Amino acid sequence: MELSLDGVTFALDGRTLVRELSLHVGSGQVIGLVGPNGSGKSTALRCVYRALRPTGGTVLVDRRDLASLTLRESARALAAMTQDSSVDLDFTVEEVVALGRAPHLRGNQPLSERERDLVTGTMARLDIGHLAHRGILTLSGGERQRVLVARALVQEPKILVLDEPTNHLDIRHQLELLSLLRGSGLTVLVVLHDLNLAAAACDRLAVLSQGRLVASGTPGEVLTAEFLREVFGVRAEVVRHPHTGDPQLLYVLPTHP
Numbered sequence: 001m002e003l004s005l006d007g008v009t010f011a012l013d014g015r016t017l018v019r020e021l022s023l024h025v026g027s028g029q030v031i032g033l034v035g036p037n038g039s040g041k042s043t044a045l046r047c048v049y050r051a052l053r054p055t056g057g058t059v060l061v062d063r064r065d066l067a068s069l070t071l072r073e074s075a076r077a078l079a080a081m082t083q084d085s086s087v088d089l090d091f092t093v094e095e096v097v098a099l100g101r102a103p104h105l106r107g108n109q110p111l112s113e114r115e116r117d118l119v120t121g122t123m124a125r126l127d128i129g130h131l132a133h134r135g136i137l138t139l140s141g142g143e144r145q146r147v148l149v150a151r152a153l154v155q156e157p158k159i160l161v162l163d164e165p166t167n168h169l170d171i172r173h174q175l176e177l178l179s180l181l182r183g184s185g186l187t188v189l190v191v192l193h194d195l196n197l198a199a200a201a202c203d204r205l206a207v208l209s210q211g212r213l214v215a216s217g218t219p220g221e222v223l224t225a226e227f228l229r230e231v232f233g234v235r236a237e238v239v240r241h242p243h244t245g246d247p248q249l250l251y252v253l254p255t256h257p
């Protein structure tokens with residue numbers, strides 16, 4: 001399933017937070033949305049998962065306007081793990097993950113055996129099986145983040161949008177999550193801050209700055225020293241990873257001569 005943003009604009013109180021953003025995520029592709037703080041990444045994602053209604057342009061799922069789908073239809077197509085995803089009630093981890101099935105169930109219909117296996121298997125993939133009966137509110141930030149990803153996967157969407165899904169994870173779980181996304185076959189739009197991980201995990205990067213798309217392309221095309229200086233205001237050398245060939249950035253502290 002393809003995801004397209006066609007001229008998506010979001011303005012609030014006379015300020016345009018996202019301006020005419022067009023990008024296409026092909027079926028099974030992983031696209032990284034990157035950019036400085038406040039550049040509009042989360043706002044753009046909120047327009048995709050319908051937390052915000054764009055003030056201009058459209059979000060298309062397989063060329064159908066997302067806004068024309070019922071919420072249940074769009075939740076079957078698209079799942080989100082976002083900065084807004086929170087669980088305030090003290091459900092167990094297993095209960096929270098099982099909530100991902102809600103768009104597929106009617107009323108209080110219990111989970112089928114296949115769905116229970118899906119919940120158990122997904123918890124194992126996210127390394128949270130041992131936490132199944134713990135209260136969600138007792139978890140660490142990284143554990144909770146993995147629960148929210150599991151809930152999104154249990155939804156069995158075709159498209160996954162994630163806003164900084166790795167920001168609380170230790171390095172092993174960051175790498176495991178990104179490789180899980182790559183191997184999932186899902187159409188993925190993911191906001192990442194770590195450009196080295198983004199280069200390793202994404203087919204293409206889209207770069208936002210001040211609400212506008214300022215570059216898009218393969219990590220090798222986008223991540224150049226000049227571009228990093230212009231958009232992020234940082235000094236970095238770009239080298240190739242000796243095993244994977246991915247561009248990797250070696251940063252230089254601003255105070256370094």
Ligand SMILES: Nc1ncnc2c1ncn2[C@@H]1O[C@H](COP(=O)(O)OP(=O)(O)OP(=O)(O)O)[C@@H](O)[C@H]1O
Binds near residue numbers: 012039040041042043
């Ligand atoms: N509800 C709101 N009211 C007012 N301003 C907002 C609102 N939501 C976002 N903004 C502003 O819009 C701009 C873009 O915010 P957004 O959260 O989309 O950026 P971001 O690229 O995700 O940033 P970060 O990397 O810091 O998470 C910021 O200047 C932010 O302060």
